[in-house]
Amino acid sequence: MGGCVGADLCVCPGVLEGEVGVLPDVGMTEGDRWVTGAELWDWREEALRAAQTAGVEAEELDWLLMAVAEVDRLELRLGGVKLRSHIPIRYALAELEQRWQQRLTERTPVQYLVGETPWRDLLLTVSPAVLIPRPETELIIDLAAASAVGKPLAQGIWVDMGTGSGAIALALAQAFPAARILAVDQSGAALAIARENADRTGLQGRVTFYQGSWFEPLGAYRGQLSALVSNPPYIPSALLPTLQPEVVDHEPAAALDGGDDGLTALRILAAQAPAYLVPGGLWLVETMAGQGAAVQALLEAQGCYSEIEICLDLAGCDRFVRAIYTP
Numbered sequence: 001m002g003g004c005v006g007a008d009l010c011v012c013p014g015v016l017e018g019e020v021g022v023l024p025d026v027g028m029t030e031g032d033r034w035v036t037g038a039e040l041w042d043w044r045e046e047a048l049r050a051a052q053t054a055g056v057e058a059e060e061l062d063w064l065l066m067a068v069a070e071v072d073r074l075e076l077r078l079g080g081v082k083l084r085s086h087i088p089i090r091y092a093l094a095e096l097e098q099r100w101q102q103r104l105t106e107r108t109p110v111q112y113l114v115g116e117t118p119w120r121d122l123l124l125t126v127s128p129a130v131l132i133p134r135p136e137t138e139l140i141i142d143l144a145a146a147s148a149v150g151k152p153l154a155q156g157i158w159v160d161m162g163t164g165s166g167a168i169a170l171a172l173a174q175a176f177p178a179a180r181i182l183a184v185d186q187s188g189a190a191l192a193i194a195r196e197n198a199d200r201t202g203l204q205g206r207v208t209f210y211q212g213s214w215f216e217p218l219g220a221y222r223g224q225l226s227a228l229v230s231n232p233p234y235i236p237s238a239l240l241p242t243l244q245p246e247v248v249d250h251e252p253a254a255a256l257d258g259g260d261d262g263l264t265a266l267r268i269l270a271a272q273a274p275a276y277l278v279p280g281g282l283w284l285v286e287t288m289a290g291q292g293a294a295v296q297a298l299l300e301a302q303g304c305y306s307e308i309e310i311c312l313d314l315a316g317c318d319r320f321v322r323a324i325y326t327p
């Protein structure tokens with residue numbers, strides 16, 4: 001586990017450096033609000049002081065501003081923004097202030113305050129009905145793509161188990177244009193957000209959504225799935241109260257709580273996938289740092305998986321487990 005554990009499920013926007021470029025559309029149409037640069041700068045100065053007092057990273061404020069106003073990081077950092085006469089902005093400053101206070105006092109994640117988050121090259125709607133998709137999860141798509149090279153998986157049926165905002169399912173649809181993508185979640189409210197994201201990304205024809213518990217709604221697909229990809233709930237129940245308030249007080253418990261040892265969902269996915277995967281099918285899941293060996297043991301105990309491999313995330317933590325169904 002070591003130093004990797006603290007990084008689990010950090011909700012700080014992981015896009016602060018570099019990736020905010022995918023946020024040029026701040027949802028404004030003609031006739032929308034605008035402020036002068038001087039007004040915005042003055043508000044930001046005050047908001048920065050409040051952030052410091054509350055122990056919230058100053059970068060989050062600029063993330064918020066870049067998400068709701070037509071400003072870029074450089075002009076915020078260097079002060080060029082205050083020279084502008086007209087800055088389109090989604091909210092009046094009073095409403096922005098109210099949202100920022102919600103961030104500071106209620107510890108509401110900024111992604112929920114603005115209702116969206118960038119993830120890979122997608123801009124996704126989020127609400128408290130769904131987990132905010134994390135930067136470390138982005139790598140699961142690259143692992144899936146690497147796993148499919150030279151195999152017929154790319155033309156098959158893929159499932160994203162516990163789709164939440166739909167992030168993984170939609171990115172799989174992009175990565176595998178010839179595949180059919182299924183997305184399952186127990187939460188109807190989460191699926192409503194996932195469907196909205198399918199619409200807003202233009203991928204609605206590529207993903208079929210199912211409500212139910214894990215494989216339960218997929219009876220028709222027994223023996224037919226080319227791949228199972230999942231970021232299931234994996235936090236041991238006793239650890240939940242120790243997570244940052246942004247996570248435990250605002251994100252859905254069903255997206256986090258992995259039961260006593262954190263492995264409840266992973267156990268189900270390991271045990272039930274063989275009935276649904278084609279021989280040679282891919283099993284690829286995200287885990288909490290430190291769970292890799294336990295998940296490997298779960299798969300070995302099934303006796304029908306080969307090439308079981310623990311994969312690291314960019315921080316060097318064991319984060320994913322990949323295996324091939326080999327009956």
Ligand SMILES: C[S@@+](CC[C@H](N)C(=O)[O-])C[C@H]1O[C@@H](n2cnc3c(N)ncnc32)[C@H](O)[C@@H]1O
Pocket residue numbers: 130131132133134137161162163164165166167168184185186187190212213214231232233234254255256
């Ligand atoms: C950690 S979140 C992952 C969300 C999204 N895939 C992501 O990576 O951002 C886990 C998801 O699993 C869903 N879930 C929890 N229990 C489930 C169950 N029994 N069957 C189906 N989905 C479930 C939750 O509603 C939640 O959306």
